Amino acid sequence: MTDSIRFEGGMGEGGMEIVRRLAEAGHAAYFVGGCVRDALLGRAVKDIDIATSAKPEAVLELFPNAIPTGLKHGTVTIPLRDWQYEVTTFRAESEYSDGRRPDEVVFIDDVEGDLERRDFTVNAMAVGADGRLVDPFGGRRDLAAKMLRAVGDPAERFGEDALRMLRFVRFAAEYGFAPDERTWAEAKAGAPGLAAIAMERVFGELSRMIAGADPYRALRLLAESELLRWTKERLRLPRELGLAAGVSDDPLPRLARVPDELARWALWFDRMGLGPEEADRACKALRTSGAFADAIRRTLGLHAHLRGAPEAAARRSWITGALRYGEETSRRWLALAAAAAETEPYGWAARYVDSGPLWLAEMSARTLKELAISGADVLAAAEGRKAGPWLQALLQRLLEHTALGELPNEREALLAQARVWLAESDGRKRDGI
Incomplete structure (x- = not known):
């Protein structure tokens, strides 16, 4: 020093x-x-x-x-x-x-x-x-x-501003400080005081913990203190906060290896057993931005989509997932998986870590805007059909086949395929199918 x-x-x-x-x-x-x-x-x-x-x-x-x-x-x-x-x-x-x-x-x-x-x-x-x-x-x-201690009487300090209890956890984790025994005891005893703190302030502290130098230690201290059980709005998080006690293959100790903060949140939510909708409710309770909640929801949605796919269909699952949830989400999920795939619960993700970036690069179109034809082109070839939900569905089908390499991203080839599908659709209608 x-x-x-x-x-x-x-x-x-x-x-x-x-x-x-x-x-x-x-x-x-x-x-x-x-x-x-x-x-x-x-x-x-x-x-x-x-x-x-x-x-x-x-x-x-x-x-x-x-x-x-x-x-x-x-x-x-x-x-x-x-x-x-x-x-x-x-x-x-x-x-x-x-x-x-x-x-x-x-x-x-x-x-x-x-x-x-x-x-x-x-x-x-x-x-x-x-x-x-x-x-x-x-x-x-x-x-x-390397000791973290309150100024004067810790009960008074935490009584003045209950958010200081979360700050105590954050500083202990970020700097590797050992909690002073008396201060830590008063932080745990004063936990009900967090009910007076705006959820935006709670999220601000949690965000700094998750993005910090040792998010895993922060989660351990939060679980030990049970501070998050006393927030103004109930978060509905499991008591253990997803920590697997005594399990050497727990991916959460690897959180600090994940470079993307949103990916860290997604991994934590997944370890707590929260799917896209449950995580969305937690984000709403924490008063996060809509963009933050959407990114978490998409990342967990892609995670569930990939986890359930058979290994033989990995490439198709990856590409259809990238189309559904977006390239940005796919790259964020790769940041999560690169750390978690080293553990047994996420071993299935290794094939995506190895091949996912290449599969993304090989996609000749990732969005409808990148297709060589537009909705107007399809309507012109549809012989009098009016625009409707069918048009979006057909364009998405063309995009998927193009991204998978089953169709070239060329205007004439895409129009020809669109005409084939339209004719098939008309035939089914005539036959009453």
Whole structure:
């Protein structure tokens, strides 16, 4: 862990400029929170927050281009070069009667008083322009010990904002921290408090866990704590969250190998036994975007389509699945399968991992737009038929045969085949079939 705490280059350089300008104007100013933690760990700093004794009005006067993003809570956002910096006045907070936000915010002049309101000791450190570390709660010691501990009384911290219990799980998993025994006990005891938290905030934390460095550990901690049983809206997830206790061939420990976050979610949902519709209900409860829910639904739909196919029909199943669920979904599923196929429950997926990319590349058409004919072409050859559901069905049939290599993607060949099928359809109608 570095002894020299400096924020230099890129975002750090802009942050230093802001801290120095505030100091030159007679205000105390510090880097605070996650950027200090990550700098001490030697990790890349992605966000910089600054705390200051200056009131918001004074910050706005010093930085005329600043944006008053949260004046009630003392926060302004300063755009500088290619970055944006949140600058917040030192503050103390009153009771959290709703378990989500303080009833009142009071501006103070003391950085240690500001750090006292923060969640965990590793996030309750500050660094001034001179590089001096302010660490009243032993955050640096806990970093060295890889320990995650609440600032002060953990029951109070979790009572102030119940989302901190999920943040506790996320930080423990992301940084490989061991949960402090007392803090962890209070997190589990305080789980019912999550009923006060908006589902969008719950999803935000879960999303960071699943996309993080060790999603499997996050799931283990969630299962142990049973936090997700207490959310505002019931998620209807199995108690074990899909974890196979004592099974060495469980694919979930391989989640971190999956490069696509949506594919990680799909694998987790599948391990919990959730099909497309059940997963869709969970997404709705979590208030995910429609695009997120659709991607999960499609990925699980393709998964079910492929899992039930006999090995002899693997190529046909893959191509028809790609047509039905889309190329993007097919490539996302391959990211899932590449990790899971190494385990016995997903061994059947290995043939798709090996051949799926080649089969996709060989498809001469993947969508109706890529077909060499259009609906207008078919109507012109249909001798007076009116457009209707039959037209879409015929085009999809042409697309499937073309994608499978059974028809060339050439206008005349496709029109000829369309005429054959139309004649067959007319013949069946005449015969009353």
